[in-house]
Amino acid sequence: MPDIAAPRDSRASVLYADEHKPLTLREAWRVLVKSWPFVSRYRRLVALKCALVFVSLTFFLMTPWPLKIVIDNVIDGHPLTGVPGAILTPMVGDSRSGILVAVSLFLVLTVILIGMVHGEAQALGTNVNSGGLDQAGITANDANDGGSLWNGLFGYLESRITIDLTQRMNQSLRTAVYERFLRSPLALYADQKIGDAVFRVMYDSASIGPVFYRGVLAPVMSVFMFVMAMIVLSFQFSNEPVIVVVAVLFLPVIAIGSSLFGRALRDQSQSMRESGSDVMAAFEERVAQVQLIKAFGQEARETAVVDAASWQSFRSTLRMLAIIFVLMIVLTPVSCVLVGYALYYLMMQVIAGRMTLGDIVLLASYGSMLANPMSIIGSTWASVQGSVAGLRRVHSVLDNLPEPVGDGRGDGLSARIGNLEFDGVAIGYGATTVLSGVTMSMRAGEMVALAGPSGCGKTTLIHSIPRFVEPSAGTIAFDGVDSRAVAPDTIRARVGFVFQNESLFSTSIEDNIRYGSDSASLADVREAAAMAGAAEFIDGLPDGYATVLGRRGARLSVGQKQRIAIARALLRRPEIIVLDEPAAPLDPASESELLKTLTALARDRIVIIVAHRGGTLGVCDRVFFVHGGTIAASGTHAHLLATDLAYQAYLAQSAAEIPA
Template identity: 90%
Template sequence: MPDAIAQRDSRANLLYADEQAPLTWREAWRLLVKSWPFVSRYRRLVAIKCALVFISLTFFLMTPWPLKIVIDNVIDGHPLTGVPAAILTPLAGTSRSGLLLAVTLFLVLTVILIGMVHGEAQALGTNVNSDGLDQAGITANDANDGSSLWNGLFGYLESRVTINLTQRMNQSLRTAIYERFLRSPLALYADQKIGDAVFRVMYDSASIGPVFYRGVLAPIMSVFMFVMAMIVLSAQFSNEPVIVVGAILFLPLIAIGSSLFGRALRAQSQSMRESGSNVMAAFEERVAQVQLIKAYGQESRETAAVDAASWASYRSTFRMLAIIFVLVIVLAPVCCALIGYALYYLMMQVIVGRITLGDIVLLASYGSMLANPMAIIGGTWASVQASVAGLRRVHSVLDNLAEPVADGRSNGLGARIRNLEFSGVAIGYGATAVLSGVTMSMRAGEMVALAGASGCGKTTLINSIPRFVEPSAGTIAFDGVDSRAVAPDSIRARVGFVFQNEALFSTSIEDNIRYGSAGASKADVREAAAMAGAAEFIERLPDGYSTMLGRRGARLSVGQKQRIAIARALLRRPEIIVLDEPAAPLDPASESALIETLTALACDRIVIIVAHRAGTLAACDRVFFIHDGTIAASGTHGHLLATNRDYQAYLAQSGAEIPA
């Protein structure tokens, strides 16, 4: 078990180390496969979108024929042959005007269904109206993609389906990442930049849409279109195989050219995303520390730091554009040479009478049509590089961040927790040991304290009770049940926590107290507030329990915020109450009132207090003194004061009053 825990902690500490390695095509393929479940769960929408796409493609492939028929059969008077004759002769006969009417009606129907050929289909999209080139702006558009290749009735329907599908895929992946961050070990947040985590949740999650559209659907659609066009051209120009072969040769040319730049595009895409997350992290951290920045007059310095990070993000984007520009420069001359030769060859065939002007129009239309699918087929690998880079950042979270769960060896805890026991417990972060050989026991009906110098491991020790931190050795047991055999959620439902740094939301006081106990009544909220000594000041506020708090409760004093946090813990009616230095922000009178409350609560539950003040320590039934990385002594405050020199020195150093 300890080896498994150490391995998991190691994975958490090295969460993003693998992102620095080059992204190979094997890993890219693995990421695409692993992302497929987030698409396949919406099979119905995928099926509807595919149906609309392929029906629209069928109409699109037929659009070049009316112009050929008008030139060859209506204007020049050539008789209809082949498939057009089989379809149109029964409808229009041999009349040129009838043939023109049939062709016109077909074009009107096509415009209604799929819009004008090569029209501005993006007008149907829902992209964010931003011209920014930063990665956040680009991926915001990916997250809201609802565009269609068409702008008629089918285009409208497809856009609506695409919007729905994109949002559902993106939301499911975004929620999965967010939940994984919430359930990750607390040790992760010692090194994790919050801005980077937000970027992964908000923007990297948007990679799932482009992966499906550009990496799966677009290539399939393009292959279908390319194959159908080749079938039509082979049938129509069976006596001119050079035309068909020339059209086919464009595909490998574009594919080879795009693949040559794949690695550079992948690497630069990764760099773009890292630069984007750095901007968000820099901004988030400085907003969180705005009071410190103002106190030291560093506004200009910190503004310059965020500005530098933002420009670094833009430079990363411009480097990506430069790579794409070079790709175009390399391929464009070759493509232009082939197109020029093709035009010369076709015109010569018209001169000698082997093909007609209508055939030229048909070939030009199909050539224009095939340019896009050929570019999509050949450039698929290049086009998904940015998305694959985002997916790697997504799956770094999904693969590596996981909270420990019960191993199934126990049926869980009893009706009430009566005893909490530490046996030879060692705790640390990664390879750094904080505590070792910790052995102590606590029972319901007593209030105990953890004392020791700052940084000795008191907070780490209490964080191990609800499995925020896992021991690397020894056991923590509730009524004899190893905590590792119980799911963390089951333990946390029985433990009430009051943190050293108050944690309040920008909602009402009542909502903050009720947090974690959504079903509690108003009477329960008021009872908990009274027990915590918060009812009096809350009721004096103009809006009482409905008073809205500012950011982190900025409208309240430190002591008031602490009492609301205590009320929130008490509302859950926990069997174990853990308070991390609850009296630190309180005046002596408030501390005395709080101790009275906690003493009353300890009559039928375990109350654990991390404390420095002699008054708080003296009120506890027992004190566990942490020194030199372990429990050095335990007993009442008076006993330790009389027998332990290290305890005396600790109290003297902390500034507490030592009675004679």
């Protein structure tokens, strides 16, 4: 096991502490503002999308008129008045056949452009059917939200643009979160649930699309449509102001009702996302530990755990639906009163002869047409609450996982690193200090070892070399250059690392060895494998270096995986090689061959080994004994064994626990 000393408090819990606080209106607005750059960077596609939307709306606003004109002016023979009169009279005069031809041409053009003849807009979405009634299933649609309202030529163009825009927005945010996880301090993963990280990357990041489409474009489009419709109705029915007043009253009714439920929707959406994240984390952890589960016969128990987490996610969704249902119960009676009054008033106007049948058809069409825009305008804030909750989880990562960088002075490193120095270094996690007062130096041409009891901080110490963790005090310097003045990528390109618990990708052996050295030839790969003592068993495989490994290299033994990992590090020809207990899984013969290789490599570079075995320590030029939270002693293995009682006790215990 790695001997990283873990703090008492979960770093992941501290990292995401703000997510457990209520999402206030001010915080929600701040999240939306921070998310806008992921939309605005695609301003050209946004502009094209908006242009097609508004051009299409212009045609759509005119679709209720043909039926009114046919009824009133073609069938009943009434003269053209109002908006139709202003447009058609100069073109066709009072000719009924001319009016019919003009209306028919308009309908044909409308069908070609927006695919609509009358009625409500038909949605042509880019979304897919969800996989279930939980947050993950719902978000599967959110990630593909934002289709076109039309199905004609404009609809085709708009759908193409929408698919491109939606993918780019989602991809940019998803990639930013994923990269931040990859570049985050290594210590985060001691407490971070991998399933939770995956949920944030795959599902929470998909909230950016709904925020733009439902929170920006849909309300702007609806306002435009509502205002234009009100202008047309006011012009056409200038002597009937009641019609416009009743239509406008729908907005405050829906807006007030939605705002009252905004807080409940935000909080419940946050709960849904946390429950969905728990399901994924529980499933991921148990799949990773399937061998242990089978060994102890706990399949039924662990299935029940995942089943319980899944049901909890489902119940969170049901609570969200209950809130929406209550919202509908509150709004529906008031809306019905307004609709009932409007119908009564219109019928009385028809009876009195002040309105025609065509007028009623026109108003009914506009009423049906405006129902959705009015609902969107009034419920915009409520509709984006779920997405805001998801974006807050995304920005928890973007805001709280900074990547350490250099101070901008350039790397300043020499052509080849010759010295590595620790001066008064202290390293810890949060309030917990693992090591303090660490002072030691290493130079090219020697192989040094770090020894000490499990849990004393050896792995933490070597992780500080490539800046996986940062010292809280003191300096780590390469040839006199403070590591904090050098970008992490620059350091890591010159440090070869072999971790204690190695994992391999489920690709070929050649690809695994070449990982991080894409330009290396097959001959280089073979040479590195030979140096690591891996060439013999690789050549014995049916497909040799083309052998495809299983998940995490499951088809290889522990020792074979370790040798491939060592070959991977050697292929980069690093100036510093760090190996965390490389000989632990090896047999004595393989260990002896590995030590010969490392001794040869140490002639012109720094080789650092974390080791417990006396045989490995004896080959090293110097041993740094980590004990009591610092470097307690240093010297050759023989010198420490002869002079340091704590070192003697440590070796005796190691000899009893680890076969020589």
